[in-house]
Amino acid sequence: MTAKKAFPTWLKGILIAVLIIGAFIGWKAYQIFWGPSVTDAQEYLYVHTNDSYESVLRRIRQENLVKDPEHFNIVAKAMDFPESVKAGRYKLTPGMSNRKLIGNLRAGLQDPVKLRFANIRLKENLAGLLGKSFEADSAQFSAILNNEAVAEQYGFTKDNFFAMFIPNTYNIYWNTSPDKVIERLNEEYKKFWTAERKGKAEKQNLTPIEVSILASIVRGEALHNDEMPQIAGLYLNRLKKGMLLQADPTVIFANNDFTIRRVLNKHLTIDNPYNTYRYKGLPPGPITMAPIVAIDAVLNPAQHDYIYMCAKEDFSGYHAFATTVTEHLVNARKFQKALDDRNIKK
Known part of the structure; x- marks a missing residue:
């Protein structure tokens, strides 16, 4: 028998080196990729x-x-x-x-922005929030929100366009253009106004836009959600009777001074369609973005005969309601005394 030739040592060394280099390259590729x-x-x-x-x-x-x-x-x-x-x-x-x-x-597998908005007072506040949330800046959003033609495109006016925005949480991609963001929020508005909600609005002799305007006033008056149906019922009673709404939050809006804590006679003299002490009916648009709870309060108001209300003197944030001027004046004097006692003059 012939003896087998031994595997050359030098070749073994080369193979081992190749294996080591290959393993290193594979490990490096794994690390990189x-x-x-x-x-x-x-x-x-x-x-x-x-x-x-x-x-x-x-x-x-x-x-x-x-x-x-x-x-x-x-x-x-x-x-x-x-x-x-x-x-x-x-x-x-x-x-x-x-x-x-x-x-x-x-x-393009991006993570959508969770757009949350609530307690937005003015269109410029909404434009600021949108500018912080998306690629486009606040000036681009403000231009759209104040564009009469855009508002009319969706069935609104420049004054009541704010009623289209329903406070909620929406998933929208960051690089969505301003016009597409507004289009998306209009789709959400249409989903919100179901046949049931529209039917309830009609029962109150209001359009969905008018519901949002009144709901913005209810939101301005109410510090507590559980009182909203009561307040909504009061303003609906006034509308049905053809009375002035005489809502202090609309006067504050008309004066464009949100530091006012005590509405005085000098504030009531302003000639502005948002001054519901001078102009009968609803103002031209919302005075703030109406939350869903306020909208639903207008659609499902408490049934009562109250047409007057005044903040309670205990500063609890609740109101004292009345059906007659006499009752109301008693409540008003209590609250005015409480203001004077705390030296709240304006």
Whole structure:
């Protein structure tokens, strides 16, 4: 028998070296593509409309969003991301791999903004909130909110356009244009005004817009949600009787002075359609954004004969209600004395 030739030692060394190098390359590739990369420096990566790949990479470097920007760059080019940049707000999870992050960026898998709004007094306040929440700034949103043609497009006027916005939480993408944001909120408005709600409005001889206007007054008067149906019933009684609403919150709005704590005769003289001490019926538009609880209070008012109310002298935020002027004057004097005792003059 012939003896087997021994495997050359030098060849063994080469094979071992190749295996080590291959293992290192594989480990390195794994680290670059699939290993933990994203840091906890920021919660989101914002890619603006018309951003180039270079500007995105610059932001990633400047904000320390990944452990090694050069590794990110290698994977991005391997996955053709420089040709597929999509605007959006992308969630950054600490430890996320470059491949996962770039896959989300290429596919436009952004995280929507949870738009929450409530207790918004004026259109400019809403424009400010929208400007902070989306890519477009507040000036762009303000231009739309004050545009008569846009309001008419949705069946409103410039004055009552604010009635279209129902306070709630909405998921909308960060780079959605202002006109599309308004369009989306109009869709939510139409969903809110179900046949049942419209029927209740008609029963009160009001349109949905008028309900929101009255609800804004109810919101202005009520510090407690449980009193809203009572207040709504009172104002509906006044409307049915053809009486002036004489709502102090509308006077404050007309004077454009939200620091007023005590409405005085000098405030009542202003010639403004929002002054319900001078102008009969509802004002031209909401005096604040009406919350759902106030809208539903107008649609489901308490049934009573009250046509007067005055804040209680205990400053509890509740009101004393009355059916006659005599009763009301007694309540009013109690409250005025309480104001004087606390030296509240304006």
